[in-house]
Amino acid sequence: VLSTLEEIQERHDAVKEIEQKLLDLHQIYLDMTVLVEAQGEILDNIESQVSNAVDHVQSGTTALQNAKKLQKKTRKWTCIAIIILLIIIAVTVVGVIRPWKSA
DSSP: OHHHHHHHHHHHHHHHHHHHHHHHHHHHHHHHHHHHHHHHHHHHHHHHHHHHHHHHHHHHHHHHHHHHHHHHHHHHHHHHHHHHHHHHHHHHHHHHHHHHHHO
């Protein structure tokens, strides 16, 4: 009877140990679930930031293209203004020099 009682006690202890290991395993799965959810949120945030970065790069590219066009136009009008100014100066100089040559 004593041997049977010891055997029952050993089985009971083994079952208790298995139960504790299952509880530990359950807790590990719960912790892993929390970590996976947190990392999912982080990944969503990263994805959102990458999407925003793409939008900003596209906006920057458009702004640079517009600035390049504006710079070309400005350069063109500056050259035209300089040419007109030189023509006015040349006409003025010729107008001033001719009367002196005649005299």
